Amino acid sequence: MALVPMRHLLDGAAEGEYAVGAYNVNNMEQIQAIMAAAKETQSPVIIQASRGALKYSNFTYLKHLMLAAVEENPDIPVAMHLDHGNSLETCKEAISLGFTSVMIDGSLKEDSKTPTTFEENLEVTLSVIEYARPLGVTVEAELGTLGGIEDGVGSGKVNLTDPDQAVEFVEKTKVDALAVAIGTSHGAYKFKDEPKLALDLVKEINRRIPNTALVMHGSSSVPQDLVAKVNKYGGNMPNAKGVPMSAIQSVIPHGVRKVNIDTDGRMAITAAIRKVFMETPEKFDPREYLGPARTALTELVARKMRDLGTAGHAGDFEQKSLADMIEFYREKGLL
Numbered sequence: 001m002a003l004v005p006m007r008h009l010l011d012g013a014a015e016g017e018y019a020v021g022a023y024n025v026n027n028m029e030q031i032q033a034i035m036a037a038a039k040e041t042q043s044p045v046i047i048q049a050s051r052g053a054l055k056y057s058n059f060t061y062l063k064h065l066m067l068a069a070v071e072e073n074p075d076i077p078v079a080m081h082l083d084h085g086n087s088l089e090t091c092k093e094a095i096s097l098g099f100t101s102v103m104i105d106g107s108l109k110e111d112s113k114t115p116t117t118f119e120e121n122l123e124v125t126l127s128v129i130e131y132a133r134p135l136g137v138t139v140e141a142e143l144g145t146l147g148g149i150e151d152g153v154g155s156g157k158v159n160l161t162d163p164d165q166a167v168e169f170v171e172k173t174k175v176d177a178l179a180v181a182i183g184t185s186h187g188a189y190k191f192k193d194e195p196k197l198a199l200d201l202v203k204e205i206n207r208r209i210p211n212t213a214l215v216m217h218g219s220s221s222v223p224q225d226l227v228a229k230v231n232k233y234g235g236n237m238p239n240a241k242g243v244p245m246s247a248i249q250s251v252i253p254h255g256v257r258k259v260n261i262d263t264d265g266r267m268a269i270t271a272a273i274r275k276v277f278m279e280t281p282e283k284f285d286p287r288e289y290l291g292p293a294r295t296a297l298t299e300l301v302a303r304k305m306r307d308l309g310t311a312g313h314a315g316d317f318e319q320k321s322l323a324d325m326i327e328f329y330r331e332k333g334l335l
Contacts, residue, residue: 018309144181
């Protein structure tokens with residue numbers, strides 16, 4: 001199956017009442033690991049790249065790595081998604097390279113740090129939808145802000161999503177997916193004490209806009225076994241805490257259709273590499289530490305796919321192109 005629009009995967013998740021994991025990538029090994037997990041579990045998958053990842057690996061290199069993943073796995077539905085796009089121009093660039101989905105993070109200004117007003121968010125989101133929708137490209141937006149800063153993105157402050165604003169925002173934009181702020185944060189240090197999440201907020205927003213796919217950002221669980229492994233082999237991650245998978249699972253029946261996972265993958269890779277370096281310091285061939293890192297990430301992502309309910313659903317999808325989505329939007333009166 002070729003690349004598919006993310007909206008196609010989100011609609012399938014809504015029908016099957018599960019969530020699709022969106023996994024951030026920077027290099028070949030990460031993409032290979034995620035696709036190996038998708039193949040093992042027969043899961044649809046969203047591969048996403050942040051602006052930081054695109055700067056690190058170069059737009060074109062990452063594009064072709066993603067296309068290789070699709071070519072190697074013709075039975076797996078894959079959406080290629082831009083994470084935290086900061087402007088219309090950034091989204092245009094991703095679309096020109098074949099991304100089938102983009103996120104415009106209008107909750108922050110172009111510096112990706114300063115919160116915007118509701119009106120500013122609405123304006124930039126509409127500009128992206130007006131450009132992307134006639135091309136069949138899925139658009140995700142964000143309302144409210146997360147805590148923490150990762151990959152240069154984040155105000156460092158939590159501003160919970162207002163349900164009234166969510167209704168108005170979706171009515172005016174008809175956005176495909178809405179990322180909501182419920183107290184999660186970017187990075188590995190999401191909570192000082194016990195996790196405090198406004199899970200009832202998800203339920204209320206879903207009650208008011210039941211046909212809009214909701215997205216959870218900052219949703220890595222920061223598994224304590226990985227924290228211990230990183231620290232055992234020379235790392236320093238004291239008091240790292242994430243979002244319990246049980247909390248994520250509790251809101252999947254309430255419209256959460258996309259769950260972003262980045263930090264957990266970084267930790268799995270780091271723990272595996274540190275282990276090789278500490279136990280066999282004589283090794284210097286990158287394949288001897290990137291190989292175990294790739295295996296560790298595959299195991300982590302496969303576990304996430306099962307936990308999110310995605311496993312076994314790869315065969316549910318018919319092939320849909322961007323041209324098919326243009327017709328879909330036209331039939332729905334969204335063009």
